[in-house]
Each structure stands twice: as C-alpha cells, then as structure tokens.
Amino acid sequence: MVRQPLTPEQIEAGRRLGALLRSARAERDPGEVAHAAGISPETLRKIETGRLPSPGFGTIVRLSEALDVPLHDLAATWLGADQPLKAVS
Numbered sequence: 343m344v345r346q347p348l349t350p351e352q353i354e355a356g357r358r359l360g361a362l363l364r365s366a367r368a369e370r371d372p373g374e375v376a377h378a379a380g381i382s383p384e385t386l387r388k389i390e391t392g393r394l395p396s397p398g399f400g401t402i403v404r405l406s407e408a409l410d411v412p413l414h415d416l417a418a419t420w421l422g423a424d425q426p427l428k429a430v431s
Contacts, residue, residue, distance in 0.1 A: 348395060355420045356395020359402075362419045364390045366409040378408035 348356075367375050367390070376386040381401055388394035389401070406413040 353392065353395050355422065356389075357392035358422065359395070359397075359416060359420045360390040360392045362411070362416065363405060363409065366411045375405075375408050379404040381405075 363386075372386050372390075373383045376383040379386070379401070381404065385394065385397075385401070386405075389397050389405075402416055403413060405411075406416055
C-alpha cells in the first residue's frame with residue numbers, strides 16, 4: 343500500500359495541532375505526558391513539531407485524556423477556525 347503525500351493543508355493542520363498540544367503540555371515533562379498517553383516521547387515530539395501531522399485517532403484520544411484537553415478542541419484546531427465541527431446525528 344502506497345501512502346499518498348500529505349497536502350499543504352494537512353501539513354498546516356498538523357502544525358496547528360502540534361502547537362495546541364505543546365501549549366497544553368506547558369511545563370510538563372514530555373516523557374511523562376507521552377507515558378500517560380501510551381506513546382513514545384519521540385512520537386510526542388514529532389506530533390508537537392508537526393513532523394507527524396496526521397497522527398492516529400487513538401493517539402489523539404489518549405493525548406486528549408493525558409493533557410485534559412477536550413477532543414472536540416483538538417479536532418477543531420486540526421480543522422482550522424474556518425471549518426467548525428458538525429454534529430453527527
């Protein structure tokens with residue numbers, strides 16, 4: 343299976359997400375947050391720096407819990423301010 347290259351929009355979304363996660367982590371040790379989320383510190387660094395702009399859903403859920411950031415906020419940040427989330431019925 344060949345993975346399609348990310349679009350510039352996806353790369354920018356990853357940068358926004360990484361910035362929010364870095365801000366939410368604040369002064370907490372990256373290793374501590376990574377451990378709480380069940381990921382490696384290197385994976386956390388890649389997400390926070392935008393080098394992994396499209397992490398798996400489960401990873402985002404675990405980071406949401408570890409950092410006490412609502413999943414909705416992470417999704418809205420990834421989508422960008424001009425693309426509000428729509429409720430699923």
